[in-house]
Amino acid sequence: MAEALLETEGLTRRFGALAAVDGVTLRVERGTVHAIIGPNGAGKSTLLNLLSGELRASSGRVRFRGEDVTRAPPDVLSRKGIGRSYQTANVFPELTCAESVWLAAHSRNAGRLFQPRRDGADTAAREEDALRACGLSGRRLSRAAELSYGEQRQLEVAMMLATDPELLLVDEPLAGLGHDEARMVLALLREVAQQRTLVLIEHDMDAVFAVAQTVTVLVNGRVLESGPPAAIRASPRVREAYLGEEEP
Amino acid sequence: MSLPQGVRAGLLVGAVALALVPLSGDRFWVQFAGKLMITCIYAVSLDLLVGYAGLVSLGHSAFFGLSAYLLAGLANGLGLVSPLATLPLCLAFAGLAALLIGWLSLRATGVYFVMVTLAFGQMLYYLFSESPGLGGSDGVSILQRPRLAVLGRTILDLGDRTAAYAAIWVALVLSFLLLRRVVQAPFGHVLTAIRINEGRMRTLGYGTGRYKLAAFVLGGVLAGLAGYLDATLYGFVNPAQFGWRQSGLVLVTVLLGGKGTLYGPALGAALLSVLEHFAERATEHWSAVVGAAVIAVVLFLPRGVAGLLEGSRG
Known part of the structure; x- marks a missing residue:
């Protein structure tokens, strides 16, 4: 077993x-x-x-x-x-995709309260990988509130992945x-799995x-x-x- | 977020103009501008809580008052006048009080947090106003203002109006730059995200309570700095400094100027001080004029005066 x-x-x-x-x-x-x-x-x-x-x-x-x-x-x-995504999009409407995913990646360093903005290649790489994997590389600077519902779900998954x-x-x-969006998310889940x-x-x-x-x-x-x-x-x-x- | 070009230039001009006020030789305007700068420090310290962490505190005056009263106690009771001793002690005291009050208050959220912070401020107000040993409702005069002497020779006397003014100016500039640095660091980004969606931040791995408490303490220390400078400038402390009216006024200042910008609340403090001054001269019902202006700003400029300066910029 x-x-x-x-x-x-x-x-x-x-x-x-x-x-x-x-x-x-x-x-x-x-x-x-x-x-x-x-x-x-x-x-x-x-x-x-x-x-x-x-x-x-x-x-x-x-x-x-x-x-x-x-x-x-x-x-x-x-x-x-343990990462989590939600039934309805649970994002940060006022933040861009890059900021949202960076926050998720940065959380692995959250033991220290005060840190420089760019805290190592690992964080940047996780941010980049998660955005790319979820098809959001082209939406880096779009605010979550400006995304379609499907894109917000993709952002949800990207944030979850960025926490590794x-x-x-x-x-x-x-x-x-x-x-089309469902097919993409399904393919992403297969890859993640x-x-x-x-x-x-x-x-x-x-x-x-x-x-x-x-x-x-x-x-x-x-x-x-x-x-x-x-x-x-x-x-x-x-x-x-x-x-x-x-x-x- | 970087400052709009015009705002950056305006802040520089404002800082230089404030630095030049003592050259006028007019005691009233030096006192007026000194008080205005203290209110700026007070307002930007609250903006860290309200505008970034989303913590609407009605007890912020507690840290202002505790620091001011401790300065009075150190000077009058112990004869301690060196700012190298009294300033760190007063700030540490304000910070410790913020740690304790914040640790207890942050167990509540939303309107309950507002009410708990209000209750702490009012507790201190009644404690100080009803305790004769603490000066009672009359307050306490500070017998010796902070003074720095080396080998028996005074090199800085904050009892001198111009020296006190210069110290306040330096404190304002340093406070503003410190807070700019803090809100642009990851800590500031995390605070903003907690304000927007705290539940999601927790499932992303952030112990949000620690961040909010750290912001509460930092805001409390800077409010304590404002209290220390206020007691130094006026040589007098009184229990009204703890009252909800004081906390309410500084909150109005933050909203008037535009929360979450730091420079907005500083601008709000300046506008409110000037408006109050001229309204007082024009009519005995000056507070109605100020109230009407505040209502107009809240209704027509929901992002405060800063929102007007930044236009459509989000």
Whole structure:
């Protein structure tokens, strides 16, 4: 069995009486794409918020590289190597693409408060690589607010890549994108997945089954099934859960 | 962001003009311009918080007042007059107070942060105005102004109006240049990004609290410098310096001039001082005139006077 990069054990998050994530146990293997699917309201984004430290777990454990990080805040998790992108573009509207990606790259030096503007070739190279990989080299000096929605999603991914994460938590990267933009982002995710580990939430089942090695199905905050795409596609329980939704 | 060419030239002309004021020999204008420059330092120190870090503080006067009162205490109680001792002590005291108040206040966000900082300012106001040992509501006169002597010979006497004026001018120029450097460094870029989208900055790996606290302390130290200079210029401190009115006025100055530019709030301080002076002479209802001018600027120049100078530049 491959080495686990991220593991959860009985992870639970309650909002009052509602358990949005209820006893989720996951094992994400290093170097794989692990997709999390489920109907709307299944708790997928809440689970990602727990993994990125933006929400505190009510109970359960999260381990990253074997270390317990259940109570770690988002900045600590980011510096440990967990990157995050969002369901809707979460950028800095007043900053240019270059400034936004530079901030992300510079965060690896954020242990020191005061530093010169150009802090080493590594930061500049990460900034440049991330912009190029996401097709934004020509938009370096455009403000995020001036970008199309699709470009803002590309900028999201570029910022995430510039932090050089080992594990990427990617929330619906294709949502709201046109056909061409979606193809480009999908190709980018495939490329990224060759060197890193991805936890992917996506409603586009074709995309999920094309890139994922493992698929976990969440329903009502609980794991319904988890396994290789072919097994998930064939599972009667999954088909039943998706009645009224798109068939996987 | 680099300064527009016209603004850079205007700042140079303004600095030279201010340096020449003592040559007029008019005591009133020297005092007036000295106070104006102190207000500039005070306003740019708050601009670091409001304009860059997005921290709207209504307790900024706490650091101004604490530094001023400590100078009075050191001079009157200990007979300590050397600025080489009193200035670092007063600034360190303001910085420590900012560290403590900031550490507590920054646990709140938005309007709650405003209210907590306001509460700290008011606590200090009542503490100083109701404690006879601290001068009570009458305040305290400073018996000996800062004076630097070497081998029994005085080489700098800040009790002398012109010397005090020169020290204030140097302090303003250095404060402005320091803050320009800070906001152009990565620290300044990080602060701006935190103001725009703090949640995203955290998931990018920034411990945003540390950055905000560092800005709060730096702003507090510079407000303390303004308080030290004010006490030196007037030789008097009083509890009103802690009051919310003082914090509110400096906040209005920042908004009037244009937050997030540094030179805007300095310009705002100059405009407000001049407007107040002439309105006072024209009518006994001068504060209504000043209020109307502030309302007009807020309504028609949402980016302050600096926005007017920078035109469409974002």
